[in-house]
Amino acid sequence: MSAIMHTAENTTIAASVETGKSESVMKNAAASATVVEKPKFKGSKFSLRPFFLAVLPPIFGLIFLILVWEIISVKNSGIPSPAVTLKSAMELFADPFYSNGPNDQGIGWNILASLQRVGVGFGLAALVGIPLGFMIGRFKFLSGMFNPIISLLKPVSPLAWLPIGLLVFKAADPAAIWSIFICSIWPMIINTAVGVQRVPQDYMNVAKVLNLSEWKIVTKILFPSVLPYMLTGVRLAIGTAWLVIVAAEMLTGGVGIGFWVWDEWNNLNVAHIIIAIVVIGIVGLVLEQILVGIARIFTYEDVKN
Template sequence: MVSAVFHSPLEAAAPVATTAKPATMAQALAAKASNKPAPTPPQAAARKAPLIDLTELAQRVVPPVLGLLLLIGVWYLVSVSTGSSIPSPLETGKQAVQIFSDPFYRNGPNDQGVGWNVLMSLQRVAMGFGLAAVVGIPLGFMIGRFGFLSRMFNPLISLLRPVSPLAWLPIGLLVFKGANPAAIWTIFICSIWPMVINTAVGVQRVPQDYLNVARVLKLSEWSVMTKILFPAVLPYMLTGVRLSVGTAWLVIVAAEMLTGG
């Protein structure tokens, strides 16, 4: 009778062990998680990163500096080997400091500082390039838009575009009877072709579907030009402008050398 009332010690301890096991696993997981390092916040990682990458900075700065030093070294060797015909880099630097120390002096029409000469060159480039843009971009739109104008102007462009600036300058002197308008004319006629050609090519490469939609919507020619063609042609047009600016700077050097500008 007594043995029927009391349970075995193993049977009494078994439920306790099974109920305590989940608590032991939870404690183990908590202890393992507490041993992991806390994640580094982005601000702390940014503070630890170096402000300047010295390797990347050296790769950007060292090659150009070496190229400049090589140029100066070759220049010095050539000046030494030729005697006094070519000034050395040091002598050139001294003269440059003297010239730019007072760039805006004026001692008459033929004796002016380098600042006035630079402003005059900028004025000529701006006028010639501005006239070329005003004429060339609309002309390129018209040539690209209408096939009749394209067939009419293509032979003229192919004939006049390769002409050297040195050939246009005497024509300008003959027509305008002055060095300044002749230089502006030469810049204009030489820098107009990249804008005309690139704008016309851009108009011709506009997808035909765009124009078909405009035809269905019965848009006017002005709306087609401003709302369809202009946004599509803008990358080509900017490429022509960039090329024309470079051409204008090349032409002004030759024009001023020949006219004494």
């Protein structure tokens, strides 16, 4: 009997030990689970990789451009080095709005004069080109009528229109504006017309069922759908207009960044010509970015990208 009790007692002790071990294992597992399942907060990992990818490539690109420029200036003594050009730029922009007569004005006045011509010519092109693009895209008869004319005149160089402007307007300033107008109008017409033609036919069928007027079709259906295409045409037009004004002003003279470049070439001031090239590029980039910002405001998310 005592042996049986002793065996039972040993069994109980063994069971207790096993139970203790099980409880210890369970506690350790729970602790491990607690450690593993710690909440991970978003943004806890800070990485500089996106910053470097956004900043370093443009910096390396500029460094590469300056190195190439420096090598060219060493090989060709007629090309000023980046350091010499930077010194000239600092002197030039120390007083960009001086005026010593109609043919001797600061670079600031020349840029403003060019922007004014671009604004007038570009604005007139938008007033004519965008409505005409809507009509060409909306009506097949007008599309068949104007497509051959656009295909014929669009490839013509804008400067080829400059003599026509001089002949008609008898003055250099309107002739330059005319050249900007004629080169800016084609991208607006074509992109707007393409946008109208790509409006889903289901939208137009709904408009017929609802018996909407032509004005409501344009304002409620066509305009929101065509807006991304129209803004693309506007961006292309402003870039072309800024390119044309420089060449037109070289030929027509007067105050303007193009005439300023030509005048500096006559003075053999190559450093100022390089400065003008950089300024023309910066102004063109700013104009494009302004239109890109407007496009992002007024277009859908899939068009923004």
